Amino acid sequence: HKVNQVHRTGYHFQPPMNWINDPNGPMYYKGLYHLFYQYNPKGVVWGNIVWAHSVSKDLINWEALDHAIYPSKWFDINGCWSGSATILPGNKPMILYTGIDPKQRQVQNYAVPKNLTDPYLREWVKPDDNPIVDPDNTVNASAFRDPTTAWWADGHWRILVGSKRKHRGIAYLYRSRDFKQWVKAKHPLHSSPKTGMWECPDFFPVSLSGQNGLETSVVGQNVKHVLKVSLDLTRYEYYTVGTYDKKKDRYTPDNTSVDGWGGLRFDYGNFYASKTFFDPSKNRRILWGWANESDSVKDDMQKGWAGIQAIPRRISLDASRKQVIQWPVEELETLRGQKVQLNNQKLQQGEHFEVKGITAVQADVDVTFSFPSLDKAEPFDPKWAELDALDVCAQKGSKAQGGLGPFGLLTLASENLEEFTPVFFRIFKAPTKHVVLLCSDATSSSLGNGLYKPSFAGFVDVDLTKKQLSLRSLIDHSVVETFGAGGKIVILSRVYPKLGVFDKAHLFVFNNGSETITVENLNAWSMKQPLMNAPIRK
Ligand code: DQQ
Numbered sequence: 001h002k003v004n005q006v007h008r009t010g011y012h013f014q015p016p017m018n019w020i021n022d023p024n025g026p027m028y029y030k031g032l033y034h035l036f037y038q039y040n041p042k043g044v045v046w047g048n049i050v051w052a053h054s055v056s057k058d059l060i061n062w063e064a065l066d067h068a069i070y071p072s073k074w075f076d077i078n079g080c081w082s083g084s085a086t087i088l089p090g091n092k093p094m095i096l097y098t099g100i101d102p103k104q105r106q107v108q109n110y111a112v113p114k115n116l117t118d119p120y121l122r123e124w125v126k127p128d129d130n131p132i133v134d135p136d137n138t139v140n141a142s143a144f145r146d147p148t149t150a151w152w153a154d155g156h157w158r159i160l161v162g163s164k165r166k167h168r169g170i171a172y173l174y175r176s177r178d179f180k181q182w183v184k185a186k187h188p189l190h191s192s193p194k195t196g197m198w199e200c201p202d203f204f205p206v207s208l209s210g211q212n213g214l215e216t217s218v219v220g221q222n223v224k225h226v227l228k229v230s231l232d233l234t235r236y237e238y239y240t241v242g243t244y245d246k247k248k249d250r251y252t253p254d255n256t257s258v259d260g261w262g263g264l265r266f267d268y269g270n271f272y273a274s275k276t277f278f279d280p281s282k283n284r285r286i287l288w289g290w291a292n293e294s295d296s297v298k299d300d301m302q303k304g305w306a307g308i309q310a311i312p313r314r315i316s317l318d319a320s321r322k323q324v325i326q327w328p329v330e331e332l333e334t335l336r337g338q339k340v341q342l343n344n345q346k347l348q349q350g351e352h353f354e355v356k357g358i359t360a361v362q363a364d365v366d367v368t369f370s371f372p373s374l375d376k377a378e379p380f381d382p383k384w385a386e387l388d389a390l391d392v393c394a395q396k397g398s399k400a401q402g403g404l405g406p407f408g409l410l411t412l413a414s415e416n417l418e419e420f421t422p423v424f425f426r427i428f429k430a431p432t433k434h435v436v437l438l439c440s441d442a443t444s445s446s447l448g449n450g451l452y453k454p455s456f457a458g459f460v461d462v463d464l465t466k467k468q469l470s471l472r473s474l475i476d477h478s479v480v481e482t483f484g485a486g487g488k489i490v491i492l493s494r495v496y497p498k499l500g501v502f503d504k505a506h507l508f509v510f511n512n513g514s515e516t517i518t519v520e521n522l523n524a525w526s527m528k529q530p531l532m533n534a535p536i537r538k
Contacts, residue, residue: 006303007295007478007496010362011335013062013309015052015533019044019300020307022200022273023288024051025085025095028281030119033059035288036068036095037309038082044300049079051097054533055120058331059286059312061531068095068111068124075099075109075131082200083108084275086150086157086216093121094179096159098145099131105141107131108161110179120536133174133182139163144172146200149277150179151217153246160189162198162229169195169229171203173249190227190251192259198229200237200273203251204285205244206317206324213285213316215278219246224317226324227251228266230273237274237289238263241322256322264323268389268458269440269491270294271310287315287326291479294442294494296450310481310492311474318488320461325487328474336364336525345509345519347407352510359526361412361477361505367522368470369407369425376403376515380428380435393439393457398422402513405437409473410508411480412445414499421445421495422510423482425469436460436469438484438491445495453495460489468520475507476527 014020019040027034032055039052051069054062069080076099083097095111109130114123135141140163148160156175159182163170169192173185189203205214205223214223228239240253240263253259266274266287274289289310293300300306313326340357347353355365384392398406408424410417421442428435438460442453462469462485474481481492500506507524511517 006501008303008305009308009476009479010529011060011527012311012476012479013532014305014307015039015064017304018042019046020052020290021046021292022082022290023275023309024082024097026275026277026286026288027085027087027093028277028279029087029091029093029121032057032119034085034121035062035309039067041067044304044306045297049081051080058334059329060331060335062533063531063536064533065120065122065536068121069097069126073126073130075101075107076126077102078104081106082146082273084147084149085277088179092116095124096147096150098147105135106144107135108133108147129180132180133161136184139172140165143197148201148203149216153217153219158249160201160203162201164197167194167196168192169198169231171198171201171227171229185249187250189249195229195231195260196233197231199232200230200275202228202275204276206285208317208321211314211316212283213278215280219244224321225251227253228274234261235272236265237267237272238265239324240264241317241324254322265458266324266326267310267490267492269456269493271492276315284314285316286329287313291492291494294452295496299450299496308479313490322461323488326490327483327487332364335528335530337528338526340524342519342522347509347511347517347519349401349514349516350512352410352508355507355509355522355524358507358524359503360475360507361500361502362527363475363507363524364472364527365409365475365507365522365524366470366472367409367509368468368520370468370518370520371404371515373467373515374404374427374429374434374464376513377427377429377434378403380430389437389457389459390455392437393441394443394455396426397441397443397455398424398439398510398512400512402426404515405513406439407511407513407517408471408509410510411473411475412495412497412500413506413508414497414504415506419444419446419497419500420508421480421493423471423473423480423491425484427464434464436462436464436485438482438489440480440482440491440493442493442495445497447498448496451496456491456493458489458491460485462488477501
């Protein structure tokens with residue numbers, strides 16, 4: 001099978017070929033990071049799902065192992081769907097996953113390593129007392145999946161299983177003393193009307209002091225909890241920050257967090273079925289998420305592959321305690337090669353300049369902008385409050401002249417700007433505050449046909465007293481993954497330039513607002529190629 005390399009990513013996680021989706025069971029064990037993921041061994045569209053398995057010492061260079069979990073028993077004969085890992089006392093990894101049984105019911109199974117002395121955890125055993133959780137007659141057996149990492153409190157393990165009842169999204173709670181016999185709690189941990197199926201729930205503690213991650217079972221005074229769900233109706237995720245009451249076993253979002261479509265997102269672009277794990281070696285919590293293709297199935301067949309994983313992100317609670325912040329794991333910086341640096345460059349209305357001297361098609365760009373005042377911010381149209389940021393971005397793209405902004409980067413651009421993916425800020429003035437919009441707009445990303453080219457965008461709550469805004473974009477052939485305002489907002493776009501490929505790709509900085517912008521500081525690096533899923537020699 002020949003894989004066409006034009007839009008293939010250089011440093012984002014992917015196997016050599018075929019379809020991938022959700023990250024599964026990430027964990028750290030005996031010096032190795034393990035990532036499993038939903039994989040179709042037979043093609044470029046979803047189907048025949050197994051758990052493919054890779055290992056890494058640094059979250060950046062990956063080696064591929066044989067599939068860890070694949071249909072072989074009645075309780076998973078029609079598919080091995082998403083799930084999570086828990087490290088049990090005594091350093092014993094355990095996987096919980098959803099199996100599709102002969103009646104197409106979704107059941108929850110467990111799998112254990114055959115040999116705990118093998119740090120690669122190559123072989124997994126699925127004991128015959130599976131499934132450990134059956135859909136009882138009150139749950140919808142075709143909407144009952146994606147068990148979480150377990151947490152322990154007061155003598156019981158607890159897990160969530162995603163589900164729905166009519167249009168209500170539900171995170172069912174199960175308890176167990178021994179990890180084998182699980183009993184459904186009378187109340188779900190949380191649910192919310194009109195949100196539809198909750199896929200891939202994730203529930204974890206975050207520290208109120210500092211950016212260190214917490215082991216999943218930590219509860220108590222100095223923590224808040226985050227509940228994330230993936231909504232299959234829109235293919236977006238949202239999360240809330242709230243309080244977990246272990247006595248009542250209920251989770252209550254804070255009044256600054258909202259459930260449903262209007263909720264906060266880990267990523268305002270192409271990012272789904274995400275999952276976190278605690279990394280004890282660096283005391284951090286790491287978020288993995290899947291980015292689907294935005295091209296056609298025909299393109300995918302030509303490419304021979306579909307789907308990538310986003311760069312793993314360190315995740316912690318923001319100082320405001322209202323949201324999380326995310327940042328690419330520090331190990332990514334080991335791929336930085338050739339560097340260019342710029343300081344104190346002014347950009348007047350309508351100006352742009354090229355950042356030369358790096359491989360613009362595969363780069364890491366970190367830039368801080370400043371502006372003399374907020375006076376020129378355009379008025380915030382109150383109608384927009386009801387609109388999605390996406391619509392504002394579509395209406396007021398990078399080309400529409402503004403007041404304070406649009407300014408930012410033109411990524412994966414062709415030399416004469418027939419193609420470009422702008423990543424930019426626009427600042428608006430609402431009656432009592434300023435509103436910052438970050439856009440990653442694929443509208444002009446490609447002259448190609450049959451592509452999905454959304455104007456992804458989100459509003460971000462950022463302190464503008466220093467009159468500065470920062471952006472970091474990870475550019476990788478068909479990926480633009482942008483961290484705005486120090487990681488308070490993230491947007492991943494998939495784009496497929498026709499002209500702006502390989503050494504024909506360019507990077508520009510632009511300003512189309514009437515206020516002059518200063519590029520205080522810009523660092524850009526060419527990114528090297530890591531080892532990406534080469535098979536380990538046996
Ligand atoms: N993908 C899996 C499911 C999950 C969905 C199947 C989310 O377990 O709900 O491949 O993308």
